[in-house]
Amino acid sequence: MANKFSAAVVYAVFSSFALNFFYQPGHVYASGATGAAQVVTELVARISGHNILPISASLILVNAPLFILAWRGIGKQFTVYTVITVVMSSVFIHFIPVTPLTHEPVINAVFGGAIMGFGVGNAMKSGISSGGTDIVSLYMRKKTGRSVGTLAFLVNGVIIFTAGVLFGWEYMLYSLIAIFVNSRVQDAIFTRQKRLQVMIVTKNPELLTKKLVNRFKHGVTILHDAEGGYTHTSQTVLMTVITMYEYQEFKDIIQKYDEHAFVSISENVRVLGKFAEVED
Template structure:
């Protein structure tokens, strides 16, 4: 219940960041939301309606490829955010575009970071990025940065290069705030010691694209045989993986370590 409440409030906060800080100055955000904002500024169609329509085909792909749980929360985020964009009036709280870029970026970053932290996403480019990184060994952060860079350049041609620079500033601040809250690009190594190794293996493989290595372990004091599972995940996946482990074996011992570097095909099953 707490997760739903936080995701709901974060989705509304996201809309406030758009309608009170960014849109009044034609400053765009990241991803599909940025494209929706652009269309909303150039046409009479409300940004919330465009945002929902652009995400609809991605919902279908996400359900097929990314799993029902993540996509259910993502659809809830997008629908809540789109309705809030329609209901909240577009009115500037500041006449200074730089201040609006900064505080708008902070609000978008805080709300997005909380949404990511509670195992959801804001849809759009997040879905595209996750789908592409499962097919190609491309860092998700690099991919999203490239797609967002296109939005910045388009905004420069359609509006002005001042607007493009304000957009770049807002996107940069949003990324930094998300990193501070969630650190989505961070890799983690999990060492799971459990009596239910096969059950945990099955449930993790059914909900994740990450490989798992299993070794036999023995308690130094009890001499009891146990399975030790090793897997590397992104920080974005940690909440869901912890939930799956706890539900399968509440007594499992899990050591979570930061990973400095990963070599090889991280995004593909190997073991």
């Protein structure tokens, strides 16, 4: 719990620095929910002629319907930590003043993207979400077992197109640079699609299999009558493949339902055929 809360604080600080020191002064748009909040704020200002809706408020408005989706379809604990992360980020964005460090848009795009990418990557590494498209992706994966990789691409496409319409097409290119740097730094810290092969030696195979399949929608291979080399007792080995994004939740399930299980994890595995998806 403390680890997740501290990760939420780190994300809030880094996202506010990226937004108020680089993105806003450089008219550079972020990806995901933060970029969508920038779009909403700017459109309201253009239509009304006044800055009546700060980005901090827009960020909560953009995420509000997604909180409901997460609460109903993903889980209460996940939703609580996501709300904490988004609200803290909004508070920091509101109270940290917009401070232009440079008027060079490329520098704003590169450094803003790097700082935001570090915050997001650190949050994901700790098993929390910064909201936005992550909620929809996790919801769809839980309900169908399939990812929706094109969702973030479409949302970011709308965001950078809006940046071009509002500020000029060169700012669309700067926003593309920011999103690219963001993704590269994020991947350097935490690669959500990296696949892990896990082998679990357990005395509670039925319970663990049920919990893992229900939660991740991946198949689990069961190897019966495995014998311990030291104790010579009969054990069961479960083998499955998960993504790095699912690792923290996987670890929580193991600790909750069989804290005495022995787990071996192999990184960077290659999978041929379907990624062990099962239907409800």
